[in-house]
Amino acid sequence: xxxxxxxxxxxxxxxxxxxxxxxxxxxxxxxxxxxxxxxxxxxxxxxxxxxxxxxxxxxxxxxxxxxxxxxxxxxxxxxxxxxxxxxxxxxxxxxxxxxxxxxxxxxxxxxxxxxxxxxxxxxxxxxxxxxxxxxxxxxxxxxxxxxxxxxxxxxxxxxxxxxxxxxxxxxxxxxxxxxxxxxxxxxxxxxxxxxxxxxxxxxxxxxxxxxxxxxxxxx
Ligand SMILES: C[S@@+](CC[C@H](N)C(=O)[O-])C[C@H]1O[C@@H](n2cnc3c(N)ncnc32)[C@H](O)[C@@H]1O
Numbered sequence: 001x002x003x004x005x006x007x008x009x010x011x012x013x014x015x016x017x018x019x020x021x022x023x024x025x026x027x028x029x030x031x032x033x034x035x036x037x038x039x040x041x042x043x044x045x046x047x048x049x050x051x052x053x054x055x056x057x058x059x060x061x062x063x064x065x066x067x068x069x070x071x072x073x074x075x076x077x078x079x080x081x082x083x084x085x086x087x088x089x090x091x092x093x094x095x096x097x098x099x100x101x102x103x104x105x106x107x108x109x110x111x112x113x114x115x116x117x118x119x120x121x122x123x124x125x126x127x128x129x130x131x132x133x134x135x136x137x138x139x140x141x142x143x144x145x146x147x148x149x150x151x152x153x154x155x156x157x158x159x160x161x162x163x164x165x166x167x168x169x170x171x172x173x174x175x176x177x178x179x180x181x182x183x184x185x186x187x188x189x190x191x192x193x194x195x196x197x198x199x200x201x202x203x204x205x206x207x208x209x210x211x212x213x214x215x216x217x218x219x
Contacts, residue, residue, distance in 0.1 A: 002067075003068060005169055006068040006167065007068050007069065007070050009068075010047070010068050010070040010071045010074065015166075020048055020078075021050060022050045022051055025193075025195070025212055026054065026109060027054060029107075030055060030058050030060075033058075035059045035060055037104070038104035038105050039060060039061050040061050040063075040102060040104045040105070041055045041103065041105045042062075042103045043055065043064040043109075044093050044108040044111060044112075044127070045065070045067075045093055045108055045110075045111030046064035046065060046071065046088075047066060048074045049064055049074065049075030049079070051107055052064035052075060052086050053082060055105075056079065056085065061085075063087040063089070064087070065088070066090065066091075067090065067091065067092055069090045093108070093123055094126050099129050101132050101135075103131055104131075104132055104134075104135045104136070105135060105137075105138070106127045106130060106137045106138070108137075108138070108139045108140075109138075109140050110141075112124070112141060113172055113174070113175065114170055114173075116155075116171065117156065117158070117173050117175075119173070120141070120175060121183050124183050125183075128187065131217040132217070133217055133218070133219065134217065136214060136216050136217075137187065137213075137216075137217070138212075140210050140212050141213075142208070142211070143174065143194055143210065143211055144158065144176055144209075145194075145196070146174065146209040147164060147206040147207035148162050148165055148206075152164065152168075156173075158176075159173045159174070160172055160174075164201065175211065184213075187217055187218060188215060188218045189214075190214040190215060190216055191212075191213075192213050195210050195212060196208065196210075
């Protein structure tokens with residue numbers, strides 16, 4: 001189902017420069033991975049494709065999916081320009097057609113918290129079904145110290161219809177340690193860090209506080 005909020009966000013090329021630069025922690029993660037041992041990567045909610053391109057340039061076999069057709073079309077053009085192969089698909093993160101344990105790495109950077117806690121939980125268990133045993137899931141999501149927490153209408157516990165996000169009107173769930181303990185069943189935590197700082201939200205300095213979680217599928 002098309003998502004007008006994200007289509008509109010990616011249609012505005014002003015938003016492209018920042019979102020085309022890969023995150024440092026993802027580049028470091030890519031450096032630590034071996035193509036021989038973990039060749040198949042899925043970038044779930046890939047946006048313009050900055051991390052899909054980085055993985056492909058490093059020699060991985062990359063699939064990238066996103067609900068926004070504008071973003072996927074951008075990635076298709078970018079991959080052709082760079083001369084790498086990235087298999088793309090426009091679909092929801094919970095794509096019913098793909099539920100085989102075929103991936104060695106799933107990356108979902110700033111994606112799976114869009115929605116309610118139930119959606120967050122469903123996304124984690126769906127990724128579990130996509131990963132091979134020993135496969136790695138890298139994801140990020142905001143902590144409860146993030147500047148967006150508590151702003152906008154509260155629609156469920158720790159869940160807000162955000163007014164201070166870059167895509168106002170979407171729902172964000174803010175996870176804590178207890179959520180990870182409850183929801184990451186069948187995974188072993190490899191690392192869990194909080195990155196904090198400030199970003200420029202249309203001229204206002206706004207605090208960000210994000211979990212970066214790396215887990216390995218154990219069973
Ligand atoms: C903050 S952007 C991050 C994009 C990308 N992961 C990156 O780091 O550059 C969030 C992305 O998630 C996508 N997204 C949000 N909800 C989604 C869903 N239910 N299914 C698929 N994609 C979704 C949006 O279209 C958007 O491209």
